[in-house]
Amino acid sequence: MKQVQFEKPGRPGDVAICVDVPDPVISSADQVLVRVDAFPINPADLLLFRGVYPRNPANGDALGNEATGIVEAVGANVRSVxxxxxxxxLRTNNWRERLSLKETELIKLAPEIxxxxxxxxxxxxxxxxLMLKSFTDLSPGDWVIQNAANSAVGRAVIEIAGRQGIRTLNVVRRENLADDLRALGGDHVIVESDDLAERVAAITGQSGLxxxxxxxxxxxxxxxxQALGPAAMLVVYGAMSGQAMQADAGQFVFKDLRLRGFWLTKFLAEAPRQTVISLYETLSDLALDGAFKPEISGRFNVSNIQAALNHAEETMGRGKTLVTFD
Ligand SMILES: NC(=O)c1ccc[n+]([C@@H]2O[C@H](COP(=O)([O-])OP(=O)(O)OC[C@H]3O[C@@H](n4cnc5c(N)ncnc54)[C@H](OP(=O)(O)O)[C@@H]3O)[C@@H](O)[C@H]2O)c1
Incomplete structure (x- = not known):
């Protein structure tokens, strides 16, 4: 079977290789063999190649955050698939044509998805x-503000919040994204600028974010x-600028702001299985309702992984690069 790997950190398109390795086999009764048909390239995958994440050869460098596929065979004790x-x-190290997973390391989806x-x-x-529901109680009519609103995460925030009646202020770098994000359900789209807080206040009035x-x-x-209201929560989940966060301490002191980080990998490693199942049931229902239709900027076969990675870096923020094994 085919598998993506790299020997030393560097530019992803230079260091990635697609190699042939033996197929995995089912070695215990709780295992499931999956034939992977597709995976997307996420920013975190690119950072792994560049050595930003610590290397861990014991788990194949955890290369590949995502993959979907079809179950080929199951162990004797497997009941749910x-x-x-x-x-x-649900685990990492997914850029392989076949995965041998524990039953608890996967989620079954409706075929219509x-x-x-x-x-x-x-x-x-x-x-x-998880960022919308885990850090503060939001009710219909409440406001949320996010930057990188055009990212895949940002678009999902717009779609989920919109379905819950939560209003979104979406900060982007390019004016020409506005129609697209409004069509998705974004209430306001604002181009990033130093007077962001004043422009937000002009929209939301007294109802603090x-x-x-x-x-x-x-x-x-x-x-x-600066744009947030009193006692609001600021959740950090990425650093696309590559810069350390800069904020005026007065905003936190006088407005009593709270600052939290979020990392899905940690959440999935620690959450009880039933919580994870409920999370993906909710997301599946939203997907069946038409949410999360991926913007695909390019499709590549895994044998062309270098070109796929180059494309992903060049088109970041303009849709996902999808890699298939067909
Ligand atoms: N913590 C977690 O658990 C978690 C989970 C998922 C994703 N993430 C992180 O979330 C971020 C977005 O991921 P994604 O898959 O949604 O990304 P994506 O769809 O590839 O979009 C990338 C976004 O980053 C913006 N961007 C790129 N460089 C920028 C810069 N220098 N300044 C401001 N904005 C910049 C792009 O804006 P333009 O459209 O203007 O180019 C685009 O909106 C990444 O940092 C990723 O690692 C974290």
Missing amino acids: APGDRVIS GMETAAILKVNPATAL KLGIDAVGGAATGRLA
């Missing part, structure tokens, strides 16, 4: 949903802090 079911893998939506469901929609969601870092974090 059967051959032919579409599943997603389809391969492409299944491929992107694990990471970005889950991150969006309760939640800010930051994927950019640098000065953008401080601009979100």
Whole structure:
């Protein structure tokens, strides 16, 4: 079977290779063999190649955050899935043609969700949903502000919040994204600028924003802090600018802001199985309702993984690169 790997950190398109390795086999009664048909390339995958994440050869460098596929065979004790079911893998190290997973390391999806939506469901929609519901109580009519609103996570935030009646202020870098994000359900789209807080206040009036969601870092974090209302929560989940967060301490002291980080990998490692199942049931229902249709910017066969990685870096923020094994 085919498998993606790399020997030393570097530019992803230079260091990635697609190799042939022996197929895994079912070695215990609780195992499931999955034939992977697709995976997306996420920013975190690119960072792993570049050595930003610690290397851990014991788990194949954990290469590949996501993958979807079809169950091929199950061990004697497996009850929740059967051959032919579409599943997603919950573990890392997924960029392989066949995965041998424990029953608890996968989630079964309705076949109507389809391969492409299944491929992107694990990471970005889950991150969006958990950030909206885990840190502060939001009711219909409440406001949330987020930057990198055009990212896959940002789009999922818009779709989930919109269905719950939560209003979103979506900060982007390019004006021409506005129609697209409004069509998705975004209430307001604002181009990033130093007077963000004044422009937000002109929209929301006295109803203070309760939640800010930051994927950019640098000065953008401080601009979100300035726009938030008293005792609001600022959740950080990425640093696309590559800059350390900069914020005015006064915003935190005088407004009593709270600052939290979020990492889906940690959540999935620690959450009880039933919580994880409920999370993906909710996301599946949303997907069946039409949410999370992936914007695919390019499709590549795994044998062309270098070109796929180059494409993913060049088009980041303009849709996902999807890699298939067909
Ligand atoms: N903590 C977690 O558990 C978790 C989970 C999922 C994702 N993430 C992180 O969330 C971020 C978004 O992931 P994604 O898959 O949704 O990304 P994506 O769809 O590839 O989109 C990338 C986004 O980043 C923006 N961006 C890129 N460089 C930027 C810069 N220098 N300043 C401001 N914005 C910049 C892009 O804006 P333009 O459209 O203007 O180019 C685009 O909106 C990544 O940092 C990822 O690692 C974290």
